[in-house]
Amino acid sequence: MKKLMLGNEAIARGVYEAGATVATAYPGTPSTEITEYIARYDEIYSEWSPNEKVALEVAIGASVGGARSTCAMKHVGLNVAADPLFTAAYTGVNGGLVIFVADDPGMHSSQNEQDTRIIARAAKVPVLEPSDSQECRDFTREAFRISEEFDTPVIVRLTTRVAHSQGLVELGERENVPLKPYAKDPGKYVMMPAMARKRHVVVEERLARLAEFSDTTTLNRIEWGDRKIGVITSGIAYQYAKEAFGNASFLKLGMVYPLPEKLIREFAANVETIYVIEELEPFIENNCLRMGIEVKGKALLPLIGEYSASLIRERVLGQKQEKLNSINEEIPVRPPVMCAGCPHRGIFYLLKKLKLNVTGDIGCYTLGALSPLESLDTCVCMGASIGMAHGMEKAMGKDTARKTVAVIGDSTFIHSGITGLIDIVYNKGTSTVIILDNSTTGMTGHQDNPATGFTIKGEPTRQVDLVKLCQAVGVDRVRVCDPFDLAETERIIKEEIAADEPSVVISQRPCALLKNVKFNGVLKINTEKCTKCRMCMRLGCPAIVDRGTHVEVDPALCTGCDLCTKVCRFNAFERLGGENA
Amino acid sequence: MRSTSIMIVGVGGQGTLLTSRILGNVGISTGADVKVSEVHGMSQRGGSVVTYVKMGEKVNSPIIEKGEADILLCFEELEALRWIDYAKKDASIIINTQRIDPMPVITGKAKYPENIIEKIKAEYQNVAAVPALELAKAAGSIKAVNVVMIGVLAKRTEIPEDTWIDVIRKTVKPQFVDINIEAFRKGYAL
Ligand SMILES: Cc1ncc(C[n+]2csc(CCOP(=O)(O)OP(=O)(O)O)c2C)c(N)n1
Ligand code: SF4
Ligand code: SF4
Numbered sequence: 001m002k003k004l005m006l007g008n009e010a011i012a013r014g015v016y017e018a019g020a021t022v023a024t025a026y027p028g029t030p031s032t033e034i035t036e037y038i039a040r041y042d043e044i045y046s047e048w049s050p051n052e053k054v055a056l057e058v059a060i061g062a063s064v065g066g067a068r069s070t071c072a073m074k075h076v077g078l079n080v081a082a083d084p085l086f087t088a089a090y091t092g093v094n095g096g097l098v099i100f101v102a103d104d105p106g107m108h109s110s111q112n113e114q115d116t117r118i119i120a121r122a123a124k125v126p127v128l129e130p131s132d133s134q135e136c137r138d139f140t141r142e143a144f145r146i147s148e149e150f151d152t153p154v155i156v157r158l159t160t161r162v163a164h165s166q167g168l169v170e171l172g173e174r175e176n177v178p179l180k181p182y183a184k185d186p187g188k189y190v191m192m193p194a195m196a197r198k199r200h201v202v203v204e205e206r207l208a209r210l211a212e213f214s215d216t217t218t219l220n221r222i223e224w225g226d227r228k229i230g231v232i233t234s235g236i237a238y239q240y241a242k243e244a245f246g247n248a249s250f251l252k253l254g255m256v257y258p259l260p261e262k263l264i265r266e267f268a269a270n271v272e273t274i275y276v277i278e279e280l281e282p283f284i285e286n287n288c289l290r291m292g293i294e295v296k297g298k299a300l301l302p303l304i305g306e307y308s309a310s311l312i313r314e315r316v317l318g319q320k321q322e323k324l325n326s327i328n329e330e331i332p333v334r335p336p337v338m339c340a341g342c343p344h345r346g347i348f349y350l351l352k353k354l355k356l357n358v359t360g361d362i363g364c365y366t367l368g369a370l371s372p373l374e375s376l377d378t379c380v381c382m383g384a385s386i387g388m389a390h391g392m393e394k395a396m397g398k399d400t401a402r403k404t405v406a407v408i409g410d411s412t413f414i415h416s417g418i419t420g421l422i423d424i425v426y427n428k429g430t431s432t433v434i435i436l437d438n439s440t441t442g443m444t445g446h447q448d449n450p451a452t453g454f455t456i457k458g459e460p461t462r463q464v465d466l467v468k469l470c471q472a473v474g475v476d477r478v479r480v481c482d483p484f485d486l487a488e489t490e491r492i493i494k495e496e497i498a499a500d501e502p503s504v505v506i507s508q509r510p511c512a513l514l515k516n517v518k519f520n521g522v523l524k525i526n527t528e529k530c531t532k533c534r535m536c537m538r539l540g541c542p543a544i545v546d547r548g549t550h551v552e553v554d555p556a557l558c559t560g561c562d563l564c565t566k567v568c569r570f571n572a573f574e575r576l577g578g579e580n581a
Numbered sequence: 582m583r584s585t586s587i588m589i590v591g592v593g594g595q596g597t598l599l600t601s602r603i604l605g606n607v608g609i610s611t612g613a614d615v616k617v618s619e620v621h622g623m624s625q626r627g628g629s630v631v632t633y634v635k636m637g638e639k640v641n642s643p644i645i646e647k648g649e650a651d652i653l654l655c656f657e658e659l660e661a662l663r664w665i666d667y668a669k670k671d672a673s674i675i676i677n678t679q680r681i682d683p684m685p686v687i688t689g690k691a692k693y694p695e696n697i698i699e700k701i702k703a704e705y706q707n708v709a710a711v712p713a714l715e716l717a718k719a720a721g722s723i724k725a726v727n728v729v730m731i732g733v734l735a736k737r738t739e740i741p742e743d744t745w746i747d748v749i750r751k752t753v754k755p756q757f758v759d760i761n762i763e764a765f766r767k768g769y770a771l
Contacts, residue, residue: 161644164620166602167617168609308642310646324647324648324670327662327700327701329694330694331659331663331694334628335628335685336593336627364626371685544687546689
């Protein structure tokens with residue numbers, strides 16, 4: 001039976017069919033749904049781990065324990081998990097270990113555009129790259145086989161368009177894979193210098209064997225067509241190239257590291273002009289050039305962003321798509337915004353009002369950098385807000401600290417904020433950290449995390465007590481506030497930035513999109529009372545609209561969160577009532 | 582079968598994901614190869630969102646490019662204008678006459694273009710303006726805007742009405758089936 005499946009869903013299916021029993025992840029677009037779909041299979045233990053490093057360590061442990069196990073993350077997550085990855089390459093596996101890493105060319109939802117193939121090569125771990133949902137399922141099963149045959153972790157690299165496209169998938173049955181026996185083996189699993197030196201030799205031998213395998217596996221295949229043009233490509237770029245080049249010859253690579261050098265030579269010898277079509281880094285191209293094979297790639301096509309069939313037609317074949325209309329209108333951009341009713345809005349309204357320096361972090365609250373809130377000054381990587389606030393204090397002095405706060409979400413704080421906070425305490429900083437606890441991991445689609453008190457399966461569990469946690473690392477000033485109580489929250493922030501010691505403000509209010517959040521009903525603006533002062537416009541609520549002549553509330557968007565009633569000095573906001581309420 | 586490229590454009594939160602799922606499943610039930618490309622993450626927070634549904638004998642690229650869409654299903658007027666270059670000259674263009682101001686318009690930094698529907702109609706023959714929000718309200722829920730739009734689209738394909746209703750029944754949550762079928766019929770009747 002064929003089923004329409006998201007690439008990520010097909011990966012989950014492959015994991016299930018391969019008989020895996022342990023799956024870990026930290027969410028991150030475009031990888032998140034892999035683990036959400038895995039969690040639907042009762043046969044597989046799954047978890048949201050606190051971060052990618054822990055997730056990979058748990059998966060490595062499960063593999064050493066004999067289970068087929070997996071770990072999923074977005075591209076930048078692999079930076080966090082790089083430490084265990086580079087050495088797991090040395091220890092190898094017991095049960096198969098497959099790591100799914102989703103790159104985001106075009107940065108639909110990311111802070112950079114790094115290419116996982118480069119990290120995998122540095123870690124000496126083989127990489128498979130599917131180009132549609134069917135291959136997501138098939139390559140996942142094959143990845144487990146390769147992992148066990150070659151005793152190595154295997155990375156399956158996805159990109160946004162593969163992870164988030166649905167295609168037809170032929171399903172199979174679940175293999176019954178018993179736990180492999182666990183035996184103590186320090187020479188293989190205890191990586192101290194004497195053992196690691198021996199294992200490095202094993203790694204290099206393994207790579208040579210994997211290179212031979214790459215030449216023979218059906219993951220890499222030649223599709224002969226017209227031999228004037230030969231295209232070497234992989235992943236989603238293969239689909240674009242198929243549309244752009246039509247009847248050319250293709251070398252379609254499913255295993256992109258190590259590359260199949262014999263196969264590449266055979267292909268190259270039989271076609272006239274060779275193009276390498278790959279998004280992001282010239283990974284395949286440089287390898288071909290190193291082999292002395294003349295290919296064209298990045299000279300014609302960009303290093304930056306996503307490709308498409310029309311981009312290839314234009315840049316490589318010189319065919320440009322004509323515009324079909326004469327509409328030449330100035331079209332306003334539509335950037336993402338915090339939802340109507342978002343708990344973060346209260347905090348950013350205040351931070352702007354108080355004119356503070358704000359080191360920021362990654363989550364829905366990063367949107368606080370955009371107009372009209374415009375109050376977040378930095379965003380580098382998860383957890384960076386806290387270290388950066390401390391760094392600014394050490395560079396610019398305590399007076400700066402009195403005008404600076406770090407803002408960080410609950411999930412991000414657990415991911416990698418705690419160590420930064422310990423640094424502030426240990427090294428005598430006085431920074432103020434605001435934890436935006438909205439009871440969820442909002443940005444990536446509302447996953448539970450250790451601070452929400454529920455597991456990935458929605459089962460209640462011990463909840464991290466953020467207040468006690470901050471106190472335990474040595475922060476004596478820990479305050480809790482409701483970000484919609486603007487007066488009280490403003491008072492608390494002012495007191496804490498003034499304090500000559502580290503402090504944490506925990507802003508508690510659930511994300512407006514959570515199921516159990518109920519507000520009081522839609523508002524309208526009483527035009528008699530409204531003086532058109534436009535104070536409410538400073539909130540950046542998408543439901544409050546400036547019509548030029550007047551300001552009004554869009555009843556289709558308003559949640560009735562009442563935040564606007566607290567900034568309006570003329571009590572102009574009133575409950576709408578009636579059927580829209 | 583004839584290949585069909587459908588592009589769905591709107592604002593994050595308008596339910597375009599469900600729309601593409603229903604269209605994809607309808608495609609399969611006709612025996613076609615189908616690819617659906619979605620957007621998750623950042624842009625879902627009220628940003629401009631685009632999803633693609635492609636069906637045909639064999640579909641390679643999941644995305645639709647300028648001048649390729651047979652059907653442009655627009656959930657919001659400004660988004661219709663933003664993506665209009667993607668429509669074929671004879672494409673079926675269906676526009677929900679709803680206006681959602683983007684933040685630069687809300688804050689007065691940019692202007693919402695005037696007379697969008699007229700401008701598009703001046704260039705394309707096959708344009709339908711649909712008050713989907715009102716029709717959805719009449720069907721019982723403003724959330725059913727997406728299914729009203731599907732109804733309008735369905736009428737413009739050769740796929741029988743029953744196939745659509747069948748797929749809707751299987752795709753939406755049981756408690757919303759009746760409202761959604763009512764919404765579909767309102768769109769289909771236009
Ligand atoms: C290393 C890394 N892993 C994952 C992500 C994806 N990501 C971006 S923000 C975020 C979490 C946001 O949750 P939270 O901090 O609770 O803030 P919220 O979005 O709920 O406001 C995640 C997982 C990332 N950017 N970097
Ligand atoms: S999803 Fe939740 S946290 Fe994110 S912007 Fe919307 S209301 Fe705010
Ligand atoms: S208009 Fe007011 S009550 Fe409605 S969502 Fe916006 S801030 Fe909340």
